[in-house]
Amino acid sequence: MTVKLYLESIEAAYARTFDAQVVAIDGNSIVLDRTLFYPLGGGQYWDTGVLSGPNGDINVQEVRGRGDVQHTVETEHQLVVGDEVRGTVDWDTRYAHMRMHTAQHLMSGIAYELFNGVRTVGNQIHAEKSRIDFNPISFDEAMMERLVDVVNGHINTGLKVSDSVMTREEINTIMPPDRTNMNLLPASVRDLRVVQIGDQVDLCPCAGTHVSNTSELGRVELIGKKSKGKGTQRLSYHLLTPSFVRSPSSKIV
Ligand SMILES: [Zn+2]
Structure with missing residues (x-):
């Protein structure tokens, strides 16, 4: 291992x-x-x-x-x-993935709150553009605008991103299992690494790499919407360059 x-x-x-x-x-x-x-x-x-x-x-x-x-x-x-x-x-790719992944958590969590518990049923995090599949949903322009506005509002606030280890039960008392996709995690795993944005603005089990503050994300811009059938819609997004970027640590680990 x-x-x-x-x-x-x-x-x-x-x-x-x-x-x-x-x-x-x-x-x-x-x-x-x-x-x-x-x-x-x-x-x-x-x-x-x-x-x-x-x-x-x-x-x-x-x-x-x-x-x-x-x-x-x-x-x-x-x-x-x-x-x-x-x-x-390669730092540019790593940092782009970190920014994209934290943005995905924020978008998935906010969409759940705004649109009647819509679930994230898939996602692809790439350096240049990323995408999230939502279900069930039928986005119109106003909904997409609202999602991006709320997400960018949280980004501008500069929320701290933190991680910790929690049990499934602890996570389920904070966030609805539908929102965190708890059913996708093997039942045998008891202690999970969770990534939290702000004070429970979002909290989700995740083994990915993330930024330390939402101010590093820049602005989310939606660049596509596609129907994937059976009530699933895919939103694609990219991130505009933030005013605050961090450099990698020079420490050799
Ligand atoms: Zn994640």
Whole structure:
């Protein structure tokens, strides 16, 4: 099981450089004992970057896996099990994913509040644009405008984003299980990492990377609406550059 350094706290996601050891190799797939690279999951796409080993730099092209994290690198590599490597995550992509993911939580939570408990039934977090599938809903222009206005209002307030560990029961007493999609989580998992925006403006179990304050999001702009059938509609959005951006931590973890 790879230690997921990006998950240790909200702040941990601001680190981009780490030292690790190669513990397994299968062709061009590398497993490390610890990693800052986020693997595909929860709708969020993987981080890219570089592994620097004894024989030079290798690009990380794809990252997958929830237990052992598989870093897919260029085929031409000379790494062997036991090698020490220094990993560096591509910050622009990482930070874009953090901003997009926190914006998704806010939009999903606010939509639930505004539109009769509408659920988020899917999402895709990418660096340039992201999307959320809502059900049941039929958005008109006024509804979309209202959603974006309320979300951008919270962004402008500069709400703190925090994380903690809670039991399912604790989460269910704060937020309706429909809103947090509690039914999608395996019943065997008791303690969950939750990400909270402001003072319970939103609270949701999540293993993704997030910003530390909503002021880092910029402004949400909707760029598309699409019907996906059976009462599901997909909203696509992007984020305009915020006035406040954070730099990555220079610390090597
Ligand atoms: Zn999430």
